[in-house]
Amino acid sequence: MMQKDDKTEVLIIGQGLAGTMLSYHLLKNNIAHKLIDVPKNGSASRAAAGLINPIVVKRVTKTWQANIFQPYAHALYQELEQHLNTRFYYPMPVYKLYGKDDEQFWQHRQEKEQLGDYLSVKAQHDLPQGFHQPFGYGTIHPCARLDMAHMLDAYRQFLIKNDNLIEADFNDDDLELHSEGVKWRNIKAQRVIFCRGSSDAQSRFFSHHKWNNTKGELLDVKIAGLELKSIISKGVFVMPVGPQQFKIGATYAHHWNDLAPSANKQEELLDKWQRIADLPLNVQKQITGIRPTFADRRPVTQQSDKHPQIGLFNGLGSRGGLMAPYLAKEMAMNILKQ
Template identity: 30%
Template sequence: MVDYIVVGLGLAGTSFCETLRRNNKTFVVFNDRSQTSSRVAGGLYNPIILKRFTLSWKADEQLFYATEFYTQLEQFLGVHFNRRLSVLRKFASIEEQNLWYEAADKERLKLFLDTQLVTNNNPHLNVPNKLGKVLHTGKLNTSLLLDTYEQWLVEQGIMHYGTLDYNKLKFGSKDVVYGAITARHIIFCEGFGLTTNPYFKYLPLQGSKGEYLIIESKELKEESLVKFSLFLIPLGNDRYKVGATYNRGDKDNDITLWAEKEIINKLNTLLKCKYTVVGQEAGVRPTVKDRRPLVGKHPQYPNMWVLNGFGSHGIIIGPWASKALFEHIEMQRPLDKEMDINRFLPN
């Protein structure tokens, strides 16, 4: 008998497992590694939608909880996967620069938008105007985080590899049984894989494929995250991740020539130095039509829950939403109505 079965080990599943561990709950994990979006993600935590200079959904609540969550997780795992890096927004015009100043005057944005603009001193970047600096930003090495946490689960003997067979789940009034495992609750954190889950496939999970290029440049020597039409993300050792694309029509994890060409065309508007493409990655983000997470209880089975739909903001939403779901289950605290899946029930 355990408290929870957790299905999926991306950012959502890992955040929820860690929330369980910190609250002394017992659990087992099932994961088949079919979803790659958490692993190939750019890893940015950035509270601002930089296309419009607006705050992403509840980011002011989520960001500082998430950064403390990851700091404590680094200490627990004994690895360093969090780098505090500045995000610099390239301005296309003086008009855009003025819009930045206007946004920085707003109460909820002034904490994150620096009014002291940055002059570009890198001769290899095509930046004729100044840059705006976003505060309290950085990058997670998501692969290192997920691999290290998974290894800890293996060492505890609670990691199960392979695809969970939905047909073998049996539900009682106070428990759920899967083979030899009996649990109080089961949580589905399957990312885009939720679309094949017979219990939750009614939810409007759309999915958006994103692709990145990995480039190498000995000349560039840029240490900040630079936002132009894409993101230029320093990885260290003269390597950078560039992306990502958004493709709602493609739902697999295969890299494409189309994305490579699109990224290179945009990158060539920013860089004035030589570079080599050394890799390409792809994954399908779990996006939702109303751009809000999918969190809550199945309408028929009281011991079945979902934690999903974080889109491209999983790094800052994951810990916050995991805490909210845990407190909802264990303490009956209400879920935020904007992310509660009850919003999709028939009226």
């Protein structure tokens, strides 16, 4: 007996940050969709520390579209927490430890770039003992920690409960393109949106893009006796994730052989940690992931010129937590108009 075709408006391939945000915005706009995904090693979304920061720390300037992305992300994550009845979004400031002339540089940048809503040049509080801060620190706000793995797991359970998730490996060769849309196995859809992160660089549909993926690594550590309610930054970031539990990151590598943790990258992170604090720690885990980025460092949210029924939502890089909610909203609105 032949299996009856199932119909939907949109197929989403991949349930990382991009796929999850797009799915939620399609849901908000009553756009029928199915999501196809099997979690894979090297996922940037699941490896990410989840630091949301609207400021480029080194240059002391706003990130691209920060005044649009940040307030929308803040509101959206809190809305999604209520929808899923769980907590994964934790607003907290970033304290940037100053070097010798940094305070004067921050003051200059704050005035020139009109960053008063994002920066406090003078230190607000004393840091815990053990941190090196001979020149003080400045504060970046509003920032946050996004527990991305927990958010993705909670949304996955929501998808399963509502019969919107298909747990299967997706092979591009199994996708049939038709004038009226696409077909995968027994599912017909008006369009398909690929959200597979770095894996899409190997796709025959998107190999023409100028990919510039990077391998990132960070450490899960225990620091006995340390309590932080902020993220500390100088060369690396130190992010509290639980009682005496922290993440230290992150590294960038443009060339790599595999996904295995690199001993030299752990050494690099620990060396930078020792420059900012005299506090012993215990490394519990080293995490790796491949950040999907393009040569121009801008995300892609567009349909294929050759195949208009195919779309790509990718290239979120290290700022995905900040950018993804608003970009997903825009993509959903474009789908709604078509």
